[in-house]
Amino acid sequence: MISREQLHAAADELDLADRPVLVHASLRSFGAPVAGDTLLDTLLSLGATVLVPSFSEPQFGVAAPPSARPLRNGIDYANPPATAPRDEPYTVDCGLVNDHLGVFPKVVLARPDVARGRHPLNSFAAVGPLAAGLVESQRPTNVYEPIRELAARDGRILLIGVGLNRMTAIHLAEQQSGRRLFVRWARDAEGATVTAEVGSCSEGFPRLTPTLRPLAATRWVGSSVWQAFPARETLAAATAAIAADQSVTHCADPVCRSCADAMAGGPLDFAGSARR
Numbered sequence: 489m490i491s492r493e494q495l496h497a498a499a500d501e502l503d504l505a506d507r508p509v510l511v512h513a514s515l516r517s518f519g520a521p522v523a524g525d526t527l528l529d530t531l532l533s534l535g536a537t538v539l540v541p542s543f544s545e546p547q548f549g550v551a552a553p554p555s556a557r558p559l560r561n562g563i564d565y566a567n568p569p570a571t572a573p574r575d576e577p578y579t580v581d582c583g584l585v586n587d588h589l590g591v592f593p594k595v596v597l598a599r600p601d602v603a604r605g606r607h608p609l610n611s612f613a614a615v616g617p618l619a620a621g622l623v624e625s626q627r628p629t630n631v632y633e634p635i636r637e638l639a640a641r642d643g644r645i646l647l648i649g650v651g652l653n654r655m656t657a658i659h660l661a662e663q664q665s666g667r668r669l670f671v672r673w674a675r676d677a678e679g680a681t682v683t684a685e686v687g688s689c690s691e692g693f694p695r696l697t698p699t700l701r702p703l704a705a706t707r708w709v710g711s712s713v714w715q716a717f718p719a720r721e722t723l724a725a726a727t728a729a730i731a732a733d734q735s736v737t738h739c740a741d742p743v744c745r746s747c748a749d750a751m752a753g754g755p756l757d758f759a760g761s762a763r764r
């Protein structure tokens with residue numbers, strides 16, 4: 489049994505009080521039942537603002553329009569990922585989230601005071617005193633604005649029982665290192681198809697461990713390891729490491745299309761060149 493006091497002590501020792509905190513959590517990692525609401529309430533009781541990815545690609549992604557298919561975009565247009573888009577477009581109060589993100593984002597989204605970004609595929613959601621400020625500037629063409637806000641406010645990235653392959657912020661470091669983000673498609677409120685930025689393959693991110701682990705403060709709660717990374721310093725270190733060696737984020741699959749296309753700089757525009 490993990491007590492609320494244990495959770496509170498770990499969060500306090502990791503200096504999360506009164507900060508925005510981007511949380512990636514495996515509730516199973518504790519080895520004993522911990523309710524997502526208990527974890528969330530504990531963080532909020534310290535004055536923290538809790539930010540989570542609340543992605544919804546399976547629900548709102550649509551097929552690439554034939555007339556707008558950039559090359560080097562991490563996608564095989566002949567064999568695209570299956571989509572089963574809903575009839576209605578994404579809204580910030582749709583309540584839908586990708587099941588693969590686990591339980592905790594659903595707990596955050598269920599709060600009546602949740603604030604959610606305006607990105608149909610890769611939104612972020614937040615609760616707490618800074619929630620609106622973190623997510624209100626997110627747009628389909630500005631997917632990682634909540635992470636920029638997190639860094640600007642000296643926030644933390646908290647990994648609870650998960651690895652660096654879950655650290656979404658590294659996608660912003662990829663962008664800052666010079667890569668363009670992949671584009672996917674969704675419908676806007678009028679039903680028109682619009683482009684939306686998304687991240688690439690994250691399975692190679694644990695290779696940044698030698699660069700990032702020295703930045704983390706670590707505590708154990710039961711069998712769950714908590715790692716708290718300062719967002720600003722972590723972004724700077726990851727950006728520098730990727731800029732110095734673009735191959736450092738490549739996953740273990742030697743023919744991973746996403747990794748190859750991201751390493752090469754990301755999507756080309758229709759003139760056949762990179763925008764930067």
Ligand SMILES: [Zn+2]
Pocket residue numbers: 689690691692738739740741744745746747
């Ligand atoms: Zn990959």
